[in-house]
Amino acid sequence: MQNIFLKTGIILLLVIVSSVHIKSQNTVKIKEAFPRTAAPFLTISPESRGGAMGDAGVATAPDINSQHWNSSKYAFLDQDMGVSVSFTPWLRDLVDDINLYYLTFFRRIDKMQTVSASLRYFSLGSITFTDAAGEPLSSGKPNEFALDAAYSLKLSDNISGSVAFRYIRSDIFNGSYTDGAEPGSAFAADLNFFYLQQVKWGGRNGDVSAGINFSNIGSKISCDGGANQEFLPANLRLGGAYSTEIDRYNKVGFTLDINRYMVTKGGLDEDGLVVDKSDLSAPASFFQSFGDFEVEDLRISVGGEYWYDNQFAIRAGYYHEDETIGNRKFATAGVGLKFNMFTIDASYIIAIAQSNPLANTIRFSLGFDLDKMGR
Numbered sequence: 001m002q003n004i005f006l007k008t009g010i011i012l013l014l015v016i017v018s019s020v021h022i023k024s025q026n027t028v029k030i031k032e033a034f035p036r037t038a039a040p041f042l043t044i045s046p047e048s049r050g051g052a053m054g055d056a057g058v059a060t061a062p063d064i065n066s067q068h069w070n071s072s073k074y075a076f077l078d079q080d081m082g083v084s085v086s087f088t089p090w091l092r093d094l095v096d097d098i099n100l101y102y103l104t105f106f107r108r109i110d111k112m113q114t115v116s117a118s119l120r121y122f123s124l125g126s127i128t129f130t131d132a133a134g135e136p137l138s139s140g141k142p143n144e145f146a147l148d149a150a151y152s153l154k155l156s157d158n159i160s161g162s163v164a165f166r167y168i169r170s171d172i173f174n175g176s177y178t179d180g181a182e183p184g185s186a187f188a189a190d191l192n193f194f195y196l197q198q199v200k201w202g203g204r205n206g207d208v209s210a211g212i213n214f215s216n217i218g219s220k221i222s223c224d225g226g227a228n229q230e231f232l233p234a235n236l237r238l239g240g241a242y243s244t245e246i247d248r249y250n251k252v253g254f255t256l257d258i259n260r261y262m263v264t265k266g267g268l269d270e271d272g273l274v275v276d277k278s279d280l281s282a283p284a285s286f287f288q289s290f291g292d293f294e295v296e297d298l299r300i301s302v303g304g305e306y307w308y309d310n311q312f313a314i315r316a317g318y319y320h321e322d323e324t325i326g327n328r329k330f331a332t333a334g335v336g337l338k339f340n341m342f343t344i345d346a347s348y349i350i351a352i353a354q355s356n357p358l359a360n361t362i363r364f365s366l367g368f369d370l371d372k373m374g375r
Contacts, residue, residue, distance in 0.1 A: 036230060036263075037261070037263055038170065038184070038221050039146075039168055039170050039221060040233060041100065041144050042168070044088070044100055044122075045068070047102055047345070047363065048086060048347040049315065049347070050069055051088075051332060051349075051363045052303070052316070052317060052334025053317035053332065053334075054257075054302050054303040054317025054318045054331075055317070056302065056303045057069030057070070057255075058213050059209045059210050059239040059256075059257070060209070060241050061073075061209070062077040064082040064083065064084040064104060064368075065084050065086070065365065066106075066116075067104045067106070068102075068118070069211075069237075070192045070194055071150035071162040071164050072152050072192040072194040073152075073194050074116055074150075074160075075113075075154040076194065076196050079371055080108040080371050081106065081107045082367060082368060083103075083104070083367070084102075084104050084105075084366065085101075085102070085366050086364065087099065087100075087363070088100040088101075088363045088364075089361070091357050095125065096125075097124075097125025097126060098122075098124055101123075102118065102365075103119045104116065104119075105118070112153060113151070113154075114152040115150065115152070116148075116152065116164075117147075118146075118147075119147055120146045121144075121145045123143050125141065125142075126141055127140055140174035144168070146167065146169075148164050148165070148190075149164065150164035150165070151163060152192075158196055159193065159194070159195050160193070163190065164189060164190035164192070166187065166216070167187055168188060169183060170185075170186075171184075172223060173223060181224055182223065182224070184221040186219045186220065188219070189217050189218060190213060190216070191214045191217070193212050194209065195209060201244070205244065206242060207241075208242050209241045210241075211240075212236075212237070212238050213235075214234075214236055215234070215235045216232045216235060217232075217234050219282055220282050229278070234261065234285075235262060236260050236262050241255035241256070242254055252305065252306050253307075254302075254305075256300075256301070258298055258299070259301070260297050261289070261297070262289045263286070265292045296322040297325060298322075299328075300320045302318050303315065303317030303318075304316055312337060312338075313335060313345075315332075315334040315347070316332065317332040318332070319332065330349050330350060330352055330358055331350040331352060332348065333350065340369075340372060342367060343366070345366075345367075346365075348361070348363075349361040
């Protein structure tokens with residue numbers, strides 16, 4: 001079973017790695033007990049526009065892929081119905097068969113209400129399961145998926161809110177259900193708000209927006225029949241954005257997202273030993289996380305977007321994570337093309353440090369305006 005642990009371990013190390021501070025060549029001291037969570041695929045940006053702007057999107061202009069970032073943005077979208085599909089080959093510098101697929105759909109009920117749904121499927125490729133001696137036992141295709149449904153409501157001319165419900169299934173031991181291993185399931189919810197205000201600064205028309213997203217607030221999940229229950233990667237995302245028209249053909253926008261996991265940390269006792277809080281309930285962990293705040297916990301995303309004639313876009317961004325919670329630092333870039341009935345977007349991760357496993361990651365998204373296609 002070493003192969004399955006290798007692949008899942010790679011993901012976990014990137015997203016929920018516990019931090020250490022090396023004092024000398026022979027002494028390792030635990031600096032901070034980082035929250036232990038399962039289903040890290042829920043934290044991966046699944047679409048290209050936000051992925052090109054440093055993984056930012058809670059407050060950017062609404063689009064078909066708003067479901068992941070902030071589903072309340074759908075209430076301000078001009079379209080009545082749309083669908084998008086995205087594909088991300090994940091960690092290609094390490095392995096060649098881990099892929100993330102993302103499908104999202106929205107439908108406007110009336111001027112105030114919108115419903116939306118998405119399916120996120122994460123494939124860990126083909127795995128050969130082995131015993132302790134390394135002898136092959138069986139093969140399988142471990143996978144995880146999340147199915148969402150959301151309802152968005154325009155609360156006023158400038159504010160909208162939404163709630164999303166999510167079913168999560170994690171089958172990382174596919175094909176080798178031994179020692180109590182079995183697929184795990186969990187339920188979670190998101191709570192979102194979005195603010196949009198038209199402004200005129202310096203003689204130019206523009207939009208100021210802000211967003212907040214509490215995501216993956218739900219039950220624990222277990223893949224060993226309940227022997228070990230793990231928290232979902234509950235997260236708080238806050239952000240703001242500003243976009244303005246330079247002239248008739250040119251438009252620019254800038255955005256900032258701040259993220260923090262809302263799972264309590266174990267911390268250290270007076271003897272420097274890790275305090276394990278994994279036996280807490282999910283709600284207790286969520287509320288206790290407010291008291292665990294440290295500036296180093298924040299993950300920062302900044303991004304910009306340039307549009308020419310509302311048809312061609314160039315995007316760039318930067319993602320920063322402190323070394324004590326994962327040390328992911330990378331730049332992003334991307335382009336977008338908008339046609340009459342569909343849009344095409346692509347993004348690319350540029351590694352800041354050498355040997356970054358996220359380097360050269362490419363995302364592709366294809367969106368369809370079903371209003372225009374039906375005419």
